[in-house]
Amino acid sequence: MSSKLKKIGVLTSGGDAPGMNAAVRSVVRSSVYNNIDCYGIYKGYEGLISDDLVKLNARGVNNIVNKGGTILKSARCLEFRTKEGRHKAKATLDKYGIDSLVVIGGNGSLNGALIFEEEHGIKTIGIPGTIDNDLVGTRCTLGYDTALNTAVNAIDKIRDTASSHNRLFFIEVMGKGSGHIALNAGIGAGAEEVLIPEQDMGLDRLLVSLKKSEKSGKSSSIIVVSEGEKIGENVFNFSSYIEKNLPHYEIRVSILGHIQRGGSPTCFDRVLASRMGVHAVDCLLKNKSKLMVGIVDDKMITVPIEKAIRGGQELDKDLIRVCDIISI
Numbered sequence: 001m002s003s004k005l006k007k008i009g010v011l012t013s014g015g016d017a018p019g020m021n022a023a024v025r026s027v028v029r030s031s032v033y034n035n036i037d038c039y040g041i042y043k044g045y046e047g048l049i050s051d052d053l054v055k056l057n058a059r060g061v062n063n064i065v066n067k068g069g070t071i072l073k074s075a076r077c078l079e080f081r082t083k084e085g086r087h088k089a090k091a092t093l094d095k096y097g098i099d100s101l102v103v104i105g106g107n108g109s110l111n112g113a114l115i116f117e118e119e120h121g122i123k124t125i126g127i128p129g130t131i132d133n134d135l136v137g138t139r140c141t142l143g144y145d146t147a148l149n150t151a152v153n154a155i156d157k158i159r160d161t162a163s164s165h166n167r168l169f170f171i172e173v174m175g176k177g178s179g180h181i182a183l184n185a186g187i188g189a190g191a192e193e194v195l196i197p198e199q200d201m202g203l204d205r206l207l208v209s210l211k212k213s214e215k216s217g218k219s220s221s222i223i224v225v226s227e228g229e230k231i232g233e234n235v236f237n238f239s240s241y242i243e244k245n246l247p248h249y250e251i252r253v254s255i256l257g258h259i260q261r262g263g264s265p266t267c268f269d270r271v272l273a274s275r276m277g278v279h280a281v282d283c284l285l286k287n288k289s290k291l292m293v294g295i296v297d298d299k300m301i302t303v304p305i306e307k308a309i310r311g312g313q314e315l316d317k318d319l320i321r322v323c324d325i326i327s328i
């Protein structure tokens with residue numbers, strides 16, 4: 001064990017994701033196990049700036065492994081994007097003698113952690129907590145599996161009513177520029193089409209495909225659409241185009257929205273969170289930092305945060321092919 005490590009702070013930042021609580025629990029218990037004090041910081045970086053933190057012991061994180069959301073609360077903190085904000089954050093850490101952080105969050109949160117370490121030398125390990133699955137170097141992010149299952153359950157229900165009424169449904173799922181949720185939930189729920197940002201299908205091809213589906217005897221259809229810049233933007237554009245060009249279709253739009261971020265984490269996410277939390281503390285103990293923990297081939301790995309936040313994770317081309325083949 002490195003003698004340098006004094007106290008660990010843990011925070012959840014950005015959009016919450018199922019499994020964040022299990023990760024907090026794991027970081028706290030792993031710290032306690034290694035005789036290191038651990039502080040929970042409230043509302044992400046906001047709590048660092050406003051000195052809102054609490055020392056946590058093993059019992060302080062009882063009964064949260066199964067809970068959605070985050071007991072530490074989360075925020076997208078604009079002040080932390082400024083040098084002044086980060087100075088205030090450092091002053092808080094100094095006050096408590098905290099010299100390392102575990103940041104559980106997505107792209108923006110990990111980027112903030114990297115800048116903070118570069119400016120102030122606070123050692124940081126990131127845990128990829130986001131439903132979007134858009135971080136490079138890990139097979140999946142924490143919360144993604146739960147969000148996928150939530151989306152598939154919801155689409156299954158919509159399928160029942162779509163087929164009862166012979167309707168065409170456009171269903172928007174989250175993903176912030178990344179089509180992982182749309183593609184996988186689309187395949188899992190048997191969607192007729194999946195529209196993702198990584199592949200511009202073109203509205204004319206969508207028309208052709210719908211006509212083909214109709215000819216082949218389909219009386220209802222589900223089209224899963226990945227969200228655009230704004231919630232609802234893409235999905236209403238697509239649906240009104242089809243409404244204009246295929247007026248005999250009875251169309252409905254459903255936006256799954258934030259239900260995808262809530263709910264009790266799946267067993268997969270709970271185990272992943274537990275492993276990631278332990279691995280994050282192990283890294284700090286070994287004096288490592290500026291790394292994000294991840295999972296590849298069912299093994300815990302680390303990847304430089306700088307690499308993890310650049311560019312998003314590529315979609316598996318084979319999945320796109322599978323989707324095309326099985327949706328005929």
Ligand code: F6P
Pocket residue numbers: 015106130131132174175176227261
């Ligand atoms: O990054 C997670 C995410 O849920 C995205 O999928 C979505 O675009 C965004 O957060 C929504 O953010 P907010 O909760 O701030 O509206």
